Amino acid sequence: MITLRPAGSRGHFDFGWLDTHHTFSFGEYYDPAHEQFHALRVLNEDRVRPGKGFGTHGHRDMEILTWVLSGALEHRDSLGTHGVIRPGEAQVMSAGTGIRHSEFNASDTEPVHFLQIWMLPERAGLAPRYDQKAFQDEDLRNAFRLIASREGADGAVQVFQDVKVYVARLDPGHETQAPLPPGRAGFMQVASGALTLNGQAMAAGDGARVEEESAPVIRATSPAEVLFFDLV
Template structure:
């Protein structure tokens, strides 16, 4: 087993007033040659956007972009004419493919929106851009892991153009969790949203993360009530 620990305090940070953003990997003005990616996971940004503010129209191509609101609502518009509101407990995926332009704004003029934006390199390039979002109620992941993103969209998850799986779980204190990596050659990046857990001999607190590969499973023991995200991705681009 190989592993890498990313402490929350070591993340990149940029506060633009309207946007307060923490970067688990090199992004914008934050550059760390040791934090360019974890396998095909390229970006994990932990963003807080002020009421009524957001990202103006900009373009992406050949990237799988997953947005997970943690609180509040995020308004999405794109060049296909789509205009959606992504709510807390929703998961949105946008396969940028051959190219798409979009904007993201805090839908509320009174409350902040907090969300994760995650980028994964695609399996197939230059596909027609795709968009999907679904709601995953917290009750469906109490003391268990719920797959919310998968390559084929099975069991109600949203589909991603990569051999990648995202799972969310909310666990009571003292729970032992074993996560089996979905595909040979994949690794798993475990991100603690809230709480504290021991993962393969490392104690992780809120917003800490650990990447594990060259193994087929990860063992987690929760010390407190813990909410976690596991991102299971190929370690190399085929």
């Protein structure tokens, strides 16, 4: 069963410096039908204006994954980490017992567009940690590339939850299968472009819950970037 979550049905706020869409309940947006999906708790699509960003704030007991679609995002945290996240780079923070961080557009002239993803950890009270890894375009081209998993296998960042996160950049007309084993649930988010999922049309910003389906078929109808979550 595939349940679409159209882009226009998400929570939306435009604060001037930040234009944000929420797939699941977050902040001032609450929808009892969309509070989370398995361990996937937050999936926000954010656009931040040049020179603006999120001031220092804290998190606990959450696995926070960031994937930049365009532009560059500057990160600082209470572990002493300072870096910039660019397209093709996965950044993860295990908030654990507590971490404070800030995120700002690294450019004074160009906006930054990114997805911020929160997943519930497998247990509370983990030690805070940070990791960031880059993936080459050829590794993402026309195939799903593992970018995050519990084991951190194949160069993926590690998250403390039984989840696998994949990214693919698809050329028009390319067809592939989502990496979903039998008995598990999936969630797909179209980051850009357009495609079909088992024949159902989807466009940028659309999401879909995938349940009781094994290896659903994805076909790009334009250049597309897509994230896929394999969830217990």
